[in-house]
Amino acid sequence: MTHALIKGETGEWEMVIGLEVHAQVIANSKLFSGASIEFGAAPNTHVSLVDAAMPGMLPVLNQHVVEQGIKTGLGLKAQVNKYSVFARKNYFYPDLPQGYQISQSDHPIVGEGIIEVDLPDGSTKEIGITRMHLEQDAGKSVHDMHPSKSYVDLNRSGSALMEIVSEPDIRSADEAAAYVNKIRMILRYLGTCDGNMDEGSMRADVNISVRKPGDEYGTRAEIKNVNSIKAMTQAIGFEVNRQIDIIEDGGEVDQETRLWDPVKLETRALRSKEDAHDYRYFPDPDLLPLELTDELIERIKATLPELPDEKKHRFMNEFSLNAYDASVLIAEQNRAAFYETVVKTAGDAKLSANWVINELLGALNKAGKDLDDSPVIAEQLGQLVARIVDNTISGKIAKDVFADMMESGKDADLIIDEKGLKQVTDTGAIEAIIDEVIVNNPDNVAAYRGGKDKLFGFFVGQVMKASQGKANPTIVNELLKNKLS
Amino acid sequence: MTDLTNLTIASALNGLKNKEFSATELTNAHITAMENARDLNAFIVETPEIALKQAEVADVRYANGTALPLDGVPIGMKDLFCTKDTQTTAASHILEGFVPQYESTVSGKLWDAGCTMLGKLNLDEFAMGSANTTSHFGNVINPWKDQTNPNIDLVPGGSSGGSSAAVAARLCLGATGTDTGGSIRQPAAFTGTCGIKPTYGRCSRWGIVAFASSLDQAGAFARTVEDCALMLNTMCGHDAKDSTSSKQEVPDFTKALEGDLKGKKIGIPKEYRVDGMPEEIEKMWQQGMDWLKDQGAEIVDVSLPHTKYALPTYYIIAPAECSSNLARYDGIRYGQRVEGEDLTDLYELTRAQGFGEEVQRRIMIGTYVLSAGYYDAYYIKAQKVRRLITQDFENAFEQVDALLTPTAPSSAFAIGENDDDPIKMYLNDVFTVPTSLAGLPGMSVPAGLDSKGLPLGLQVIGKAWDEETVLNVARNIERAANFTAKPQILGVSKAA
Amino acid sequence: MSLTRDDVKKVARLSRLRMDDQQLDELAPKLNGILGFIEQLSEVDTDNVEPLSNVARSTLPLRDDVINDGECRDAVLANAPESEEGFFAVPKVVE
Structure with missing residues (x-):
């Protein structure tokens, strides 16, 4: 139970949070143009004349992105809408060349769904998904290169984003973190987003309000620029207290967009009030409605991988693992696959889990390495664990052998042989x-x-x-x- | 030698093929005409050097026997089509100096077919207007004069006023236009030229400065129906870069011209008999019916009950789309910029000084009808009525093959006449807007002169993708009308 | 429905068009005239009519996910009123 109530001067408060996760779709080219979406290029190079919104330029929809959207909808166990509409969201900003963002409003490609999130205390909670739609990303304004100017780079402009909107079902920063982690895990499993928050390929806007338990929803503020789970946790903590203070001082929370400042560790109002947004959504007349066939949806369904929750439950059943170990092992698809290979070679599922979680991941973490760069591959670790199982070496000796393997990349048997570590059973x-x-x-x-x-x-x-x-x-x-x- | 500027495209192609004259000679004759007729202000930019270079290459092809379908035909390009390395302005100050790094699909097709570009034609700013009086580069003057008052300058219609004036005054053999609510057909009627707007989706919109995306459609001006068909043959066709471009096969439109109208049913929509329509126009309409009857057609009364609501529908949808389409003109990536204290200043000053009054008015209306609280009442309502208007046509076309109506409710009027009353100006498009809303092909063909000596046009409206019937009916009117009158101002007049 | 000067001001602001009070005063009646004209539509019975947003008689085409555009920075920046170091430059944006 992470349902955290906050004590204020007038009693206990409950926070109500809904999240909008923006996830960049894995693809080669942009949502509506053939420019590359590769990260880190020189400014304004991955930009077509369409992305720069030159007069008379027109959008053409990327089929792969549509399929990625369908896949994500299926992965989130949500309704895939066979009829969806691209609409223009109109506002002015230097990194929005068209003066509008092509997005989806009334008819998103994905409707309602539910995901189960894993909380730190081992319990789970269901969080509702309201919708998911496809939209164009904006470019980037750089404010710190010139004293009186901002510089605009349109490389990211027009890349495809999925915006996944949750129901206001989240009641604590822990739940918010667990939700984002789960979404990230699912998207990475599906191969629809790399979940790389550092490069901005996954970002979240936090809608947050407070109320006395049982009351109606309060007025919410939207917090932007939340670029890591840590920042999200901090921003929620700050914003909840800010809102409670305002209300307890007799004031009212404004419905507004606020920006998280990761340096000052505070949120502040983003845009002035007289500039209230009126996005004037309307169907993009350059595009027609997107109509999906059952065949396409079925074809994509057939390519879905085993998803995190399914894998977790299978690991618990098949390998008799506890929920915690299973969760750690399925957190990444390659980790789960690594583990399954170890088990296959070693035989002992529980011992294999201990070795993967405690020894291997521990050592990699210490070395600052990813699993994909591990000097010890799954078959090798499996062989090492097998030698414990068949009494060739003791668990203690195995740790020394493992340390050597991490250094040299040699097979366990070779090291045991070379160093004469074979256990004496005579x-x-x-x-x-x-x-x-x-x-x-x-x-x-x-x-x-x-x-x-x-x-x-x-x-x-x-x-x-x-x-x-x-x-x-x-x-x-x-x-x-x-x-x- | 005959006056080369008085040829049709078809006869010019024959002459070129038969080596009666060269493409360079043909182009030079039109360059001279263009220069002679600068008072009309039909061109924003003249590009004789480009035309001559293209003509030179065309002459080589004629010599080689590898001539292209429109090789050496001098045309004018409405300055709404982006042309690579040649300034494209949409007649707006905000785009002054803008040099596209790309060629619009339609203009590219015309160059690829051998046309030579005399220059970029004037128009109403961003194609918003019915008199070509909203251009930042000045009014275009109609080469026709009111015989009862020959000293005043008349409008050439709009928005493609430069195109209509240039074709009428024999400054080019043909011209491109775009039609959002009548911008080809009405100016064609005002200048005694032929103008066709094909079915929405026939011509790619890629590279055409957008006004209202769901309505904009490129088309052709020329002095004969056949010439329009020749231009359409080149201009139409699927373009993967435009998501609303159709894959419908493009027939050889010139094959549709011959043949009478036996067995054809022509509808006369009763709602087009509007109050206050000049008697002369009423008479011309009747004359048109009689001509078609003579050619074997059956005249059928039909009803398009929502006609009355087409203009208000249009004046919600077009401004709504324009308000969004014109948001990209912000002084950041191209075009004029007015510096300000901060970014908002820059935006507001750039746009206030860059756009003219009518464009600003339409942006404002469009912004308003899309804004929170009004969207359903205006925009959604208009889209629903648009469906009803479209259904009206579908119902009518169950009974008839084409419709015949006047193109415009008056002949050309004096410059400045309707300027202070936007609604009066909008009423010019009362007969052309419904077709645009339904995305149907429509053509204006000159039918005769009114008592002031000004041309009147008849409009033929067809089913979607059935430009062939439209052209066929128009050709029959053209033959019967035998319209040979010429405007008082001709490019050739000062020559030689 | 009739627009006041304040309404017109708000719309001008949303449209990013700078207008002084005199312009607002002149524009309001013109806009109201146009709005009055388009409000004729309220007479039309549109119950059970679906909105029509596009008359293109086709389905939405999709393109293959291949990189075949971009890498044309010179063309992108060619018409920029101000560009520096490969970026478009604008007055500093303060968020």
């Missing part, structure tokens, strides 16, 4: 070591036999040390017990 050899330890420690043997049980660990340690850690611990325990009794 009872005769172990007995010989035990006998030696007993001979060398007469005082402790006497003490143990006199009732000092705690000394058993000392003997195990001595035996392991003498075997350089290679003696099979189970056999050592058994034999020691016999010899000392």
Whole structure:
């Protein structure tokens, strides 16, 4: 339960949050032009005359983007609308060359859906999706290159965005974070958005209001420029308190757009009031309604991958994992695939999960590496875990072998062989070591036999040390017990 | 040698083929005419050097026997078509100095077919007007004179007033136009020329400065129906760059011209008998019916009950689209800029000083009808009535093959006459706007002169994609009318 | 419905057209005249009529997702009133 109530001077307050997630669609070219959408190009190079809104230029819709939109709708378990309409959203801004954004208003390509989000306490919550539509991204204004001018780069102008609008079902910053994470995960699974918040390919606007529990919704403010989950959490925290303070001081919250300032850690009003927006949406006369066939929708449905929730439940059932481990493993598609390969090679699902989560991800994290760049590939890790399972090495030795593998990229078997780490399971050899330890420690043997049980660990340690850690611990325990009794 | 500027496109092509004259000679004759008739102000920019270069290449092709369909035909290009490396202004100050880095699809097709470009033709600013009196580059003067009052200058119609005046005064053999609510047909009627607006979607809109996207359609001016058909053959066709461009096959329109009208039914919409229509126009309409009957057509009374609402519908939809289409003229990426204190200043000053009064009025109306609280009452309502108007035509075309109406409710009027009353000006388009709203093909063909000696036009309206019947009916009117009168001002008059 | 000067001012602002009071005063009656004219439409019974936004008698074409445009910065900037270092330049925007 993350339903957080905030204590104010006049009692407890509840926050009501709805999110608009803008996700750049993975494609080669823009929504309505053949210019590249690749990130990081020199200014105004990935710009066609259509993107620059030259007189007489006209939009032509990108089929792949439409298919990506359908795929996303299906992935969000939402209604895909067979009839949708592109409309113009009219406003003036230097990075909006047409003077309008081509978007979808009354008839979006995707309607209502529901997603299940995973909360930090292990519980889940359903958040409603209101709609998802396709729209053009704006260009970029750069304000810090000249003292009195802003510079406009239209490279991003006209790239395809999906705007996913949630119901106002979110009640805490944790839920908001979990929601964005889940959306990001689903889109990455689908291959419709890379979810890269640093490059701006996923951004969120936060609609937020406060109310006394059980009351009607309060007036909401929309917060823009929220470019990371951390920023979103901070912005929600600031904005909720700002609104509560206003109301408790007898004021009223204005319905307005506010900007998150990541430096000052505050939100502030974006545009002056007399400039209130009136977007004058109307169907774009340069385009006709988008009509989808059942065949197309079915064809795309057939290409859907196993989605995060399905995979999580399968991992819990098939591999007897707990919800937490399953969630960690399915967070990324490549991670889940890596894990499944490890299990296939090693056999032991639970042990494989521990190794992937604790050892591998831990080591990669420390090294600042992605899974895709891991020096140890899934088959190799599987082999290592298999050697624990078949008693070739102990778990402790395995950690040393793993460290070596991360360094050298060598196979586990090779390292075990080269370094002679194979576990000793020959009872005769172990007995010989035990006998030696007993001979060398007469005082402790006497003490143990006199009732000092705690000394058993000392003997195990001595035996392991003498075997350089290679003696099979189970056999050592058994034999020691016999010899000392 | 015959007066080369008095040829039709068809006869010029014959003469070129038969080496009676060269493309360079033909083009030079028109350059001289264009220069002689500068008082008409038909051209915003003259491009004789481009025309001559094109003519030179055309002559090579004629010599090689590889001539193109319209090789060496000198035409004028309405300055709404973007032309690569040649200033394109839409007759607006805000685009003064704008040099496109691209060629519109339709103009490109004409150059590819061998036409030579004499220059960019004047028009109403952003094609908004019915008299060519809203151009930043000045009024265009109709080469025709009122015989009862020959000292006053008349309007050439609008918005394609430069096109109509230039074709009428023999400054070019043909010209392009665009028609949003009558901008080809009404000026054609005012100047005794032929003008055709094909079905919406026939000609690509790519590279044409947009006024109202759901209505704008390119078309042709020429002095004969056949010449219009020749131009359309080149101008029409699917363009993947325009999402509203049709894949409908383009026939050879010249093949549709011959043949009488036996078995054809021509509808006469009763709602076009508007109050206060001059008797002369009423008579000309009747004359047209008689001609068609003589050619074997059956005249059928039809009803287009929502005709009366076409103009108010148009004056919601067109300004709404224009308010959005003209938002891109903000002084940032091209065109004129007026510097200001801040960005809002820059926008507001640039646009206030860059756009003329009529354009600003339409932007304001369009902004208003789309704004919150009024959208349903105005815009959605207009779209619903637009459907009813379209259905009226569909119903009528179940009974008839084409419709015959007057093109305009008057002949050409004096410059300045309707300027202070926008609604009176809008009424010029009362007969042409319904066709535009329904996206149907329409053509004006000269039918005769009124008592002032001014030309009157008849309009033929066809089913969607049936320009062939429109051209066929128009050709029959042309033959019967035998319109040979010429305007008082001709480019050739000062020559030689 | 009749537009006041304030209404006209608001519309001018939305349209980004600078107008002084005199212009607003002159424009208001003209706009009201046009609005009065278009309001004739209220007479028409449009119950159960679907709005018609485009008469193109075809379906929306889609294009393949290939890069075949852009990379033409010179053409993009050729007509710019002010450009610097490959950017369009405008007076500083303060958000």
